[in-house]
Amino acid sequence: MKILTGNDLRSGAVTWWNGTGWSLFVDDAVDVGDEAEEILAREDAARRVNVPYAIAATIDAGGHVRPAHIKDRVRALGPTVRRDLGVPTADKTGWDWVI
Amino acid sequence: MANDLGTSPDEVQFRFRDDEPVDHGTVTVDSALEQTNANAVRIEPGDDARALLPFLDRIALVEVNFPSFGDGRGYSAARILREAGYTGELRAVGQVLIDQLSHMRRCGFDSFAPDKRLDEEDAARAFATWENVYQRAADARRTIADKRHET
Amino acid sequence: MYKYDQYDQAMVDARVEEFRDQARRRIEGKLTEDQFKPLRLMNGLYLQLHAYMLRVAIPYGTLDARQMEMLADIADKYDRGYGHFTTRQNIQYNWIKLEDCADALADLATVEMHAIQTSGNCIRNISADHFAGAAADEVIDPRPYAELMRQWSSFHPEFTYLPRKFKIAVIASAKDRAAMRLHDIGIRIVKRDGEAGAQFYAGGGMGRTPMIAPLIRDFVPIDQMITYAEACLRVYNRYGRRDNKYKARIKILVHELGAAEYTRQVEEEFAHLLNVGVEPPREELARIAAHFAPPAFVDGPKTLDRSDPDFALWVDRNTHRHKHDAYVSAVISLKPAGGIPGDATADQMRVVARLARDYSFDELRVMHTQNLLLPHVRIADLHAVWTALEAAGLGAPNMDTIEDIIACPGLDYCSLANARSIPLAQRISERFAETGRTEVVGELKLKISGCINACGHHHAGHIGILGVDKKGVENYQLSLGGSEAEDVSLAKITGPGFDEDGVIAAVEKVTDVYLASRAGGERFLDTYRRIGMEPFKEALYGQ
Numbered sequence: 001m002k003i004l005t006g007n008d009l010r011s012g013a014v015t016w017w018n019g020t021g022w023s024l025f026v027d028d029a030v031d032v033g034d035e036a037e038e039i040l041a042r043e044d045a046a047r048r049v050n051v052p053y054a055i056a057a058t059i060d061a062g063g064h065v066r067p068a069h070i071k072d073r074v075r076a077l078g079p080t081v082r083r084d085l086g087v088p089t090a091d092k093t094g095w096d097w098v099i
Numbered sequence: 100m101a102n103d104l105g106t107s108p109d110e111v112q113f114r115f116r117d118d119e120p121v122d123h124g125t126v127t128v129d130s131a132l133e134q135t136n137a138n139a140v141r142i143e144p145g146d147d148a149r150a151l152l153p154f155l156d157r158i159a160l161v162e163v164n165f166p167s168f169g170d171g172r173g174y175s176a177a178r179i180l181r182e183a184g185y186t187g188e189l190r191a192v193g194q195v196l197i198d199q200l201s202h203m204r205r206c207g208f209d210s211f212a213p214d215k216r217l218d219e220e221d222a223a224r225a226f227a228t229w230e231n232v233y234q235r236a237a238d239a240r241r242t243i244a245d246k247r248h249e250t
Numbered sequence: 251m252y253k254y255d256q257y258d259q260a261m262v263d264a265r266v267e268e269f270r271d272q273a274r275r276r277i278e279g280k281l282t283e284d285q286f287k288p289l290r291l292m293n294g295l296y297l298q299l300h301a302y303m304l305r306v307a308i309p310y311g312t313l314d315a316r317q318m319e320m321l322a323d324i325a326d327k328y329d330r331g332y333g334h335f336t337t338r339q340n341i342q343y344n345w346i347k348l349e350d351c352a353d354a355l356a357d358l359a360t361v362e363m364h365a366i367q368t369s370g371n372c373i374r375n376i377s378a379d380h381f382a383g384a385a386a387d388e389v390i391d392p393r394p395y396a397e398l399m400r401q402w403s404s405f406h407p408e409f410t411y412l413p414r415k416f417k418i419a420v421i422a423s424a425k426d427r428a429a430m431r432l433h434d435i436g437i438r439i440v441k442r443d444g445e446a447g448a449q450f451y452a453g454g455g456m457g458r459t460p461m462i463a464p465l466i467r468d469f470v471p472i473d474q475m476i477t478y479a480e481a482c483l484r485v486y487n488r489y490g491r492r493d494n495k496y497k498a499r500i501k502i503l504v505h506e507l508g509a510a511e512y513t514r515q516v517e518e519e520f521a522h523l524l525n526v527g528v529e530p531p532r533e534e535l536a537r538i539a540a541h542f543a544p545p546a547f548v549d550g551p552k553t554l555d556r557s558d559p560d561f562a563l564w565v566d567r568n569t570h571r572h573k574h575d576a577y578v579s580a581v582i583s584l585k586p587a588g589g590i591p592g593d594a595t596a597d598q599m600r601v602v603a604r605l606a607r608d609y610s611f612d613e614l615r616v617m618h619t620q621n622l623l624l625p626h627v628r629i630a631d632l633h634a635v636w637t638a639l640e641a642a643g644l645g646a647p648n649m650d651t652i653e654d655i656i657a658c659p660g661l662d663y664c665s666l667a668n669a670r671s672i673p674l675a676q677r678i679s680e681r682f683a684e685t686g687r688t689e690v691v692g693e694l695k696l697k698i699s700g701c702i703n704a705c706g707h708h709h710a711g712h713i714g715i716l717g718v719d720k721k722g723v724e725n726y727q728l729s730l731g732g733s734e735a736e737d738v739s740l741a742k743i744t745g746p747g748f749d750e751d752g753v754i755a756a757v758e759k760v761t762d763v764y765l766a767s768r769a770g771g772e773r774f775l776d777t778y779r780r781i782g783m784e785p786f787k788e789a790l791y792g793q
Contacts, residue, residue: 010277010349012301047279050297070722071661075299079662081590081672085330085345099670099724144492169288169371171411175488178408182526198272198289205407230264231257233401235528236408243257243401244534 001031003065004039005072006052014075014087015049016065022049025089026076029057029065066097073098105141105162106192106212113200113222114210116188121160131158141192148176155185163208165193174206181207181237197221201228207237251312251613252397252541254362261404262359265366269293270352277349292372292410294365295351299665304346305368306358310378310396310420311339311616313363315603318614320361322599328354333599335584335592337656337707338417339377339616340368344663366404371412373403373483377419379427380617383542384625386573389441392422394539395448395475398530402476409483413490414498416483417455428618429734431463432456432710434500435482439472446472452482452512453504458702460709460740461501464509466516474520477529481520485512545611550576550630563689564636564647569627576629580610582622582639583646583654587683588676591657592620594644601642609635620656621649652687652694652761653679656707660700660717661724667700669717669724674698677754691761693773695734710734712775713760714741715753726753730760730786731778742783745791759789 004017015022016029017039023029032039036054043049056068067073077094078086105125114120125141126134128150139160142148151158161180163173177189188210191203195213203211204226231243254262269289276286290296294305306321313321321341325333328350329343336342346354358364368375376396383391399418403409409416419428422439430436436451447469454463470478486500489507504512552575556562569578582602584592594602602622606614609631615623622644627635639645648654655678658664660671675698682688697711701718708714714729725747732741748756761774763786768777778786 007297007301011347012297012345014300044283045279047277051283068722070719070724071299071665071667074661078300079672080670081662081676169411170492171371171409172488172492174408174411175484182522196285199411202405202407202410228264228268229405230260233261233404234406234530235526242530243261244530246257247255247537248531248533 001057001059001065002033002036002054003029003057003067004032004036004043004052004054005029005067005075006043006049009047009050012050016076017043017052024087026065026067026087027063027089027091060097062091062093064091064094064097070099105139106190110192110212111190111210112213112216113226114188115204116209118188120188120210125160125162142173142176144170144172146176148179149183151180152183155180155183155187158185158187160188160190161185162190162192162212165191165195165199168194168196168199174202177203177206177208178237197225200225205229205232205236205238205240251314251393252309252538258401259359259362262362262364262366265293265364266352266355266359269355273348273352288370291370292367293351293355294368295346295348296369297665298344298663299661300663301344302346302348302351303663304343304351304354304365305336306341306343306363306365307368307375308339308341308363308616309400310376310382310393311380311618312378312382312393313614313616314612315607315614317361317363318599318603318606320358320363322596322603324354324357325596325599327357332593332595334590334659335594335616335620335622337618337620337658337705338375339380339618340375341616342659344659369415371414371416372410373406373412373416373418375417376400376403377417377428377433377618379421379423380615380623381427381570381579381625382422382615383544384570384572384577384579385423385427386571387425388423388573390422390439390446391539391542392420392439394535394542395422395437395439395472396420397538397541398476398535399479402479402530406483409487412483412487413492414495416486416500418479424736426734426736426738429707429710429738430454431738432460432707432734433463435479436463437475440469442469448472448475448478450478450482452516453501453509455499455501456704456707456709457499458496458704459501460704461505462738462740463501464504466509466513472535473532474524474529477523478516478520480528481516481523484519484523485515489515545613545626547574547577547626548628550628552576552629554629554632560647561633561636564645565632567647567651568649569632572626574626577626578629578632580624580627580632580635581617581649582624582644583648584621584644585648585654585679586643586646587648587653588680590672591655591675594622598642598644601638601644605635605638619650619654621654648688650693650695651689652682652691652696652713652757655679655696655698656711657698658700658706660698660706664700664705666703667717668702668719669700669726671698671700671706671715671717674715674717674726674750674753677750678757681754681758687761690765691774693775694761695775696757697732707734708732709740710738711741712773712778713757715757718747720747723749725749728753728756728760728790730783731775733775744783744787756790760786763789
């Protein structure tokens, strides 16, 4: 699948396109398919998100969205060396697939 | 040789001179070296401003092109010309944005023809950015060190 | 240390308001990210993996207790309770919000701090020997010269759009404790026949193509130092490559022209600029130097009670000889075994501030090795200092050992990284600590970079590790034999890379080879230089 990600303009927090807006949680990311470019152009101009871009991702056995690239997996969860500062999701299994 | 390079007076948005601007276009540095009567020259980032030194006194306008605002070679070109005693118009052209204006002014530019016209109020604020300055430049402003040690 | 006058303060205050306006225009959409990015970089604000990152300047690594307390407050108020001290003597905050940044900068300005020019294609923080003003072997305190350069380089109208970033280091001793030869310009202040002057090196650097800076001029009279620097920068601004971001540093220009030709161009420009007259008035250096007058040292005991073996170990490892024999400089380790190199919590910063106030004439240093330093501690006070450091988790007695790892933030934080460096540092330091091998191995400077940009200075490591991306999986290259000191050398790769477990085992193997082969008092680096790469390769890859 193809999902969109960026950093919130004001706070810098990592965000994921959920179909209508930007979520802090990677599991809310939706497959944008062919509409990626159109959404990116519109959202960049809307000034909510900074430098959004499209990435490949899959859904794992647990139903979680798993970005293809290691960098985006780290963005999805937080620094692996400071899990206490990670994205506050209920899903702790993410740390199993981040690297 | 075509003199159709460069900006025209009406593209100049800011000018800090009282004399009449040159009313024709500029030639390249290479052309200027050949044309003994050329009095308006355009410097590109890769040109050596010192090539103009032998005939600075017949030049009334030097345009320095900034194709990209991140390419800072024009700042050195400008200072070099002023240090050599050039008193004609020194015009910054190209991708000239608000946040470069004050540094350009300090380097000796006295006229500005940005590709995209700038907000007048923003520009006025930008030119007034530095109440004081640390280092010497082409503008001959007294530096902070000068002021600290004045008697 | 230097204190702002009204001109310096006004300058910093104005920049805060300017940035506040720029950030507002960005949030309101009047500036695109392309237009805003160079502006925010000039104020040290990056966009990294998880958030904006703010890099606050600590000029030549010197700060006082009040400033350290503010750094702690910034961490609590605007970040997540900690900061990271860098290989250029700065501090980084990893969780800053754009909408808060101007307020954070305003708070910093109240204690004479800023984030000006800590990023961007301009002259960056001037670094200096962290033992400046204390070291027994320095010719003179290099910091007044660094401060003079700091002011000269701040908002320099000609050098704000250089081909690439520009880093300058200043030292004043034969020993190089600031990796001076690995900077774009390295300056050593010397005295010849009683006259002070500056030795200029140019064209060093790490990154993708590490190079050692050649000598450009052996002696520039001190009252022409700024003019000479200006000449070096102008030649670079005019002729540094702008066609390729990875070939745009001055080291490429010096390498491609050759040191002789670069020197010739600089000397020509220098002669011209001497006529123009760009040097600050002589009185300015004297005015600045007055801020760096030595503190009022008092006499006292020159020895101490070593009956506590832990204390004795810390004294042996973490203190450095001082010019006054009743004092030492004391390293505050930010490298607890298994910890994140260079990180300090806000509370730890406050402990450090108090210690500076109570025991070090209110002065602190940030070392480029990502540790902190109390430059002037009475030997009589060392035990009290150590006790307080121990209690705060800052007492690891491991300076310059394999536990004293320099590591960049790596893929855990940095958007440029290919691999994580911090977990590697944690596992290695833990392993050597728990097996007791740290002390046996002795001096070993291990440096880890998470990508080819080499912010961890791995090219200058006795052991260097470079993280790379091998088909989406982290992989690590090992290199040996680098040095950032006056015996400067660049490390050589051992061979094929390793995965995370593999590179940790590899580090153990190469230290085994060293321990089996060392002669006399050889450090790891000395043994490597004597026996060469082969024995290490054999141990790593077999034959």
